[in-house]
Amino acid sequence: MTQDGDLDAIVRQRIRGLRAARGWSLDELASRCYLSPSTLSRIETGHRRIALDQLTPIARALGTTLDQLVESVDDDDVVIRPHRDEARGRTTWLLSREAGPGGVTVAKMRVTRPAPAELRVHPGRDWFTVLSGTVMLRLGERTILVGTGEAAEFSTMVPHSFGAHDGPAELLCILDPEGQRTHLA
Structure with missing residues (x-):
């Protein structure tokens, strides 16, 4: 046919x-x-x-x-395929095809590299929950370990970075438009 x-x-x-x-x-x-x-x-x-x-x-x-x-x-309208970024040690699945209320995007991430030393800022807020492993969140002068089943929410105007701690970690993120540009670009 x-x-x-x-x-x-x-x-x-x-x-x-x-x-x-x-x-x-x-x-x-x-x-x-x-x-x-x-x-x-x-x-x-x-x-x-x-x-x-x-x-x-x-x-x-x-x-x-x-x-x-x-x-x-x-x-392609059903299956969500991963986007691998070897340089950043990250694999991302965009779970929302269109921005939701307030322009937010939902993404699953698998991070394999440690939190970068360089801290960045951007307008908005980030939210994530750890599905497996442990995420090291560097937030200003603080280093916070976020484990499986825990969540973090913070102003992204505070210098920050995040990455895997003692092995790969998977997290579910809700990102505003600025967070999308920073973390998913």
């Missing part, structure tokens, strides 16, 4: 699935999108090509968007 054929089949499946999930017959959906039931049936079964001018009212009637009906079917 061609890529266009694959997409057509998925769109048809989505239309049929959304209609069935709402408990609607072909007649009910047809009346809501101003198509004949036979046209809608041929669209769902693949006996008729789907035209753009038909997709828009179908999507509207089903309470979805055209984008959602035809969105990608590859696994």
Whole structure:
């Protein structure tokens, strides 16, 4: 099957699935999108090509968007792949594809190198919880060990750095836009 054929089949499946999930017959959906039931049936079964001018009212009637009906079917919208930064001793998984409220991003990090000697500052706040291992947080003049199951939250206007202590550590971070630029760039 061609890529266009694959997409057509998925769109048809989505239309049929959304209609069935709402408990609607072909007649009910047809009346809501101003198509004949036979046209809608041929669209769902693949006996008729789907035209753009038909997709828009179908999507509207089903309470979805055209984008959602035809969105990608590859696994990149599902699988979160790690980004390795060997130089910084860090592997990152971006768990939020779009910034959340206040522009925050959620990321899982695996850190393997110790906390850098150079402390940095940036506007905002950082928050993390340690999933495994121990993280050394250098915060101004203080050195704080944050262990598995513990969390840290601090103003990033205080000079800071963090890294692994006595072996790799994994942490879950919530970063504001400034933290994203600093820690994920």
